[in-house]
Amino acid sequence: MTRKNADIDRWDIENSDFWEKEGKAVATRNLWVSIPSLLLGFAVWMMWGMITTQMQNLGFDFSVDQLFSLTAIAGLAGATLRIPASFMIRVAGGRNTIFLTTALLMIPALGTGIALMNPATPFWIFQALALLSGIGGGNFACSMSNISGFFPKKQQGYALGMNAGLGNFGVTTMQILVPLVMTVGLFGSLAGGPMALESASGTLIGRIDAGTDTWIQNAGFVWMLFLIPLAFAGWFGMNNLKTLSPQTGSPATAFGKILGLYALGMVATLAGVLALGWINMWLALPLTILLTLGLLLLLPGSLKPAIRNQYRIFGNSHTWAMTIIYTATFGSFIGFSAALPLSINIIFGNMMDVAADGSVTRITNPDAPSALTWSWIGAFVGALIRPVGGWIADKFGGAIVTQIISIVMVLASVATGYVMMLAYNATDPNQYFWAFLALFIVLFAASGIGNGSTFRSIGVIFDATQKGPVLGWTSAIAAYGAFIAPRVIGDQIKAGTPELAMYGFAAFYAACLVINWWFYLRKNAYVKNP
Numbered sequence: 001m002t003r004k005n006a007d008i009d010r011w012d013i014e015n016s017d018f019w020e021k022e023g024k025a026v027a028t029r030n031l032w033v034s035i036p037s038l039l040l041g042f043a044v045w046m047m048w049g050m051i052t053t054q055m056q057n058l059g060f061d062f063s064v065d066q067l068f069s070l071t072a073i074a075g076l077a078g079a080t081l082r083i084p085a086s087f088m089i090r091v092a093g094g095r096n097t098i099f100l101t102t103a104l105l106m107i108p109a110l111g112t113g114i115a116l117m118n119p120a121t122p123f124w125i126f127q128a129l130a131l132l133s134g135i136g137g138g139n140f141a142c143s144m145s146n147i148s149g150f151f152p153k154k155q156q157g158y159a160l161g162m163n164a165g166l167g168n169f170g171v172t173t174m175q176i177l178v179p180l181v182m183t184v185g186l187f188g189s190l191a192g193g194p195m196a197l198e199s200a201s202g203t204l205i206g207r208i209d210a211g212t213d214t215w216i217q218n219a220g221f222v223w224m225l226f227l228i229p230l231a232f233a234g235w236f237g238m239n240n241l242k243t244l245s246p247q248t249g250s251p252a253t254a255f256g257k258i259l260g261l262y263a264l265g266m267v268a269t270l271a272g273v274l275a276l277g278w279i280n281m282w283l284a285l286p287l288t289i290l291l292t293l294g295l296l297l298l299l300p301g302s303l304k305p306a307i308r309n310q311y312r313i314f315g316n317s318h319t320w321a322m323t324i325i326y327t328a329t330f331g332s333f334i335g336f337s338a339a340l341p342l343s344i345n346i347i348f349g350n351m352m353d354v355a356a357d358g359s360v361t362r363i364t365n366p367d368a369p370s371a372l373t374w375s376w377i378g379a380f381v382g383a384l385i386r387p388v389g390g391w392i393a394d395k396f397g398g399a400i401v402t403q404i405i406s407i408v409m410v411l412a413s414v415a416t417g418y419v420m421m422l423a424y425n426a427t428d429p430n431q432y433f434w435a436f437l438a439l440f441i442v443l444f445a446a447s448g449i450g451n452g453s454t455f456r457s458i459g460v461i462f463d464a465t466q467k468g469p470v471l472g473w474t475s476a477i478a479a480y481g482a483f484i485a486p487r488v489i490g491d492q493i494k495a496g497t498p499e500l501a502m503y504g505f506a507a508f509y510a511a512c513l514v515i516n517w518w519f520y521l522r523k524n525a526y527v528k529n530p
Contacts, residue, residue, distance in 0.1 A: 078137015086472020389452025
């Protein structure tokens with residue numbers, strides 16, 4: 001009897017008889033192991049948005065700039081690691097890759113829990129852990145590349161939408177679960193004692209007053225409860241497709257390739273972090289990407305020709321068009337997810353106070369809404385609606401759906417920036433909170449639909465040999481949104497002009513409108529409404 005996790009030599013999914021008799025069941029099983037593994041990847045990668053918010057409430061001795069930088073470092077790592085991760089399926093196989101990359105998440109999860117037990121933990125340790133949590137971001141590229149190979153063209157929107165959409169629920173899961181587990185001594189004496197809140201906090205079910213005991217370390221430890229069984233599920237429930245991964249070698253050899261690729265990505269990320277201390281962000285990011293691509297070419301043995309072969313995607317103009325468009329959708333989703341909690345804390349946690357002599361200063365807002373109570377809603381809506389975006393795109397075409405949501409994002413970004421300006425300069429910012437939150441929910445919903453429609457387009461535009469690498473590459477570049485949004489919004493809040501960040505995003509979305517129309521919607525378009 002053939003093992004469920006055996007390598008598969010024949011995979012003819014465009015043949016309807018093969019698909020119904022053999023392929024569909026295997027593809028579905030791999031999809032339903034992939035989804036929770038990807039969900040945990042998102043959760044561990046994006047947990048710093050909530051952790052830094054609570055670190056501020058607990059009085060950790062770090063500045064707002066430092067706390068924003070932890071979220072940004074995790075974003076930078078997750079994006080950069082997606083570049084080598086996009087080649088993992090080809091050289092190491094799907095089962096091998098998903099098993100090991102899921103197991104590796106235990107390192108930042110456990111390490112973060114230990115570090116948070118002590119408020120005196122040095123900042124560089126938190127930086128290192130934020131860097132390692134980027135593994136969860138990198139996992140998206142290999143996960144999507146893997147699932148893409150299991151499903152026929154007519155179901156690409158469904159399969160990729162389900163994997164990415166439900167995987168994206170890792171952000172919402174984290175934003176709901178982390179505040180809740182911090183309220184109880186979930187692991188007893190094994191996880192150490194609590195700390196008392198210095199500022200009010202909250203959970204999904206309401207406000208938590210200052211002075212309340214909090215187990216912030218549970219924000220890391222809780223993921224171990226899920227990662228251990230998921231790693232086993234990946235090993236025993238998934239398959240390597242030999243049609244996509246013809247030369248994986250033994251599992252030990254495959255694991256060596258995966259670890260080598262991620263080690264290379266970590267080196268490039270560290271170089272990017274150092275570069276940010278010397279040069280402008282908009283120069284440091286391209287240099288980090290180019291360094292990563294260059295280092296990949298230095299890999300020995302069979303990896304080099306395989307990677308050179310995958311680099312052929314860069315000669316296709318559609319690769320660049322879809323990279324820009326997908327950055328507008330997924331980059332916005334993941335970037336706003338990372339930046340929103342701390343943005344709420346800073347913009348609404350303080351207010352303007354006008355003295356008798358007319359001078360204005362910012363003081364603490366005693367009735368501020370809790371980021372830990374409200375910030376999860378946007379990511380929840382964006383993830384929930386992503387499969388719907390894939391389904392609509394399957395019916396009406398991806399490019400037309402992308403065009404409509406891009407218009408929505410331009411308008412919503414301008415409106416959000418205006419509301420942020422009013423709230424930041426108000427003596428009562430709370431009056432603007434509901435408009436602020438509603439507009440961000442619109443942005444998340446539009447980006448979620450666009451995530452599904454753009455992946456549908458990629459699935460149609462590119463052939464089987466290029467589709468996986470293009471999915472990995474576009475998702476890698478788009479993931480830099482998790483770095484860019486916290487940096488841009490954080491810098492503009494610091495400058496007292498948070499609205500400029502949103503106006504800049506609106507200008508980018510407008511540019512994407514033009515690119516999408518030129519390539520896919522105008523008369524004589526290169527590919528009509530894919």
